[in-house]
Amino acid sequence: MPASPLDSAMFRELFGDAEAGRLFTDTAEVRAMLLVEGALAKAQGGLGVIPEVSAAFLHRACHEVQIDPAGLAAQTGNDAVCVPALVAATRKALEAPEHAQYLHWGATSQDIMDTALILRLRQALAICEARLVVTVTALGQLAQAHAGTPMTGRTYGQAATPTSFGAVVASWGMPLIRHLERLNELRPRLLTVSLSGAAGTLGAMGEKGPEVRAELARLLGLADPGASWHATRDGIAECAGWLAGVSATLGKLGEDLVTLTQSGIEEIALPTGGGSSTMPQKVNPVAPSLLVALARQAVGLNANVQGAAVHQAQRDATAWLVEWMSLPQLVLGTARGLAVALALAEGIAPRTDRMLETLEGGLGLIHAEALSFLLAREMPRPEAQAAVKALAKEARATGTPLAELAAQRWPGTDWAAALAPEAQLGQAPAEARAFAAMAAALPRPS
Template sequence: MTVSPFDHPILSGLLGDGEVAAHFSTEAEIAAFIRFESALAEAEAAEGVIPAEAGQAIAQALGAFRPDVARLRAETARDGVVVPELVRQMRVAVGEPHGRYVHFGATSQDVIDTGLVLRLVPVLDIFADRLDALVDMLTDLDDRQGQLSVMAHTRMQAAIPVTASRKIASWRDPLVRHRSRLTAIRDQVAVLHFGGAAGTLEKLDDKGSDVAEEASVWLGLRTLPRARHSERDGFAELASFLSLLTGSLGKIGQDIALMAQNEVGEIRLASGGGSSAMPHKVNPVGAEVLVSLARFNATLLAGMHQALVHENERSGSAWTLEWMLLPQMAVATGAALRNAAALLSAISFVAVSRT
């Protein structure tokens, strides 16, 4: 058993998303850290900050580097961050005389924030593909069944008949808007975080911006005029987007659950969950999960907004809070997109005459 339902051996089948979660695994995190340190060494060698031989030796050694994870765990309990011990192990792996150039001019936050970005970018690409697929599914549903008459409900009471197309539009159009938002969010996320001890790159003298530009090319990220170590609005904006997206998916789930009620009967589920006591039931499990995940992300969003309060040039507590919250929000969003696709493929509208 695990504490998190997202990687629980049983509940993960309902609430998890293996494709998204893989980007938050220990292996993915360490691989991203190694990419940062390799790119930094290559960039500093190219700009003459460290010897060219050192850049080559670091890149070669880190390509085969596998850290002692148990040791990382023990030292992180003391340091509050994994990077000091990770860099120590990297320097040993590179060996003399070049090991001392590993991590030159960087700080722990550069490694961790950029490492997170390197994993978030492919996650956002997964979300983009799934959003596109959902919009296509809803468009197809509209083409097939949009002209059927269903009952509109206001304040949980029957209002007037409308076409199913009206219902579908209220599900699809927010997803189209979220797809546009995602493009802008991805651009804000895909940045290099590199500022050194206090965000000034003081150890690199006048080479700081050149090294940053060179490293960003290696990593496929864009540079910033200065590091945003304590400016967390970008990550908070991402969290807000995740909550908005799962909220819109939750609205779809809530509507479908209500319309699939036996006494309403305006949506038929091709498949659903069974009951241990009532074998005749087809429970709207997928719809219910969308509501749960929407409320989960809305709850965690408050914590990400709390993490905006980074004191001075770096916070330990607010930064740690982000590590606890953002990966769960990302996996919840992946699970919501996955469940929404399965749910939409299993529904059909049923025209119901009202007198």
């Protein structure tokens, strides 16, 4: 097993996400950092912090220069940050020392790396948002189509009372709608530039520092935080929490699908399945299992990022390094989970025959609660519960269906109709249709 299965040549089709993965390569990071350096020079040139002619040269050159990330490895291994090596390599490549001297003027490594990270997180979150919307749309259509399709509701792994498949689908989709709402709320807090200088004071830029930061934000399409966030990582931590929350919701979807495709239940058909090396009959629920695994992995990665939010003093290299090792994996795992969930949402199909068979099996004991409430109209509730509990025991002992025993004990009522699954769905169909309406009304990402 490779150290990072997310970009493994062998495991990339299982764990990897090519679209999001392109944002977290060495090349992507170098390009993003050079974009920040070029925008910083342009902002400083326009405000007279550095010569305007040098600013124009640097802005253009940072878009054109090619820096090999591998060439930065030795110095990065020594410095722990890659920006000193990048700045040195870029100055050398430009072959214009009179202009190159102004590259990275008054900034610090964390300014460049954090802002470059935010640029890539912006794109990654856009990918996640687009997949979320399409997934919710597909789930909404499924919920609408099966709002009144009865199935067994389960608690503690046991049959409880009837529900509808549409309501189950809504339970998968409603949290995803809330995650979309949370994403819109966190974006303004997260998508900000970092420009604070060595100890967060912007001292090297003098009085022009705040103006430079505001102009840098404008040029990059980000917000100006108005202060340093070198050691205040609440925005990053909030983003990590959001990613972990999405993964957890997808993990719930995965867990339910593993259960519903289980041998002996088989109430859901998956669009695809995995094979076994030795058992020809196996069609394993690989995609749902992957969602569960990614959700559990996200818990640990998120814990690392939350712990890394405890920064020491004005800058903390130790906490920052933990963030580097955890956040990209969390982003890519969540993106992969969303791609898997989207394929499932568009391809899963309920096996209504099996759902009905399960409901009709078990001697009809799934209707015990409904029977007790119907009887409670004629007798005190405790007596009704005791009577039904005794009847359930008799059903198990004699193999007689609950509705048949009820007809013998309390004749004159069509208990078969009263205890039909369709009569016991409660608010399940309404919840399914309400979710479907919300899903259909979602705005599409631009």
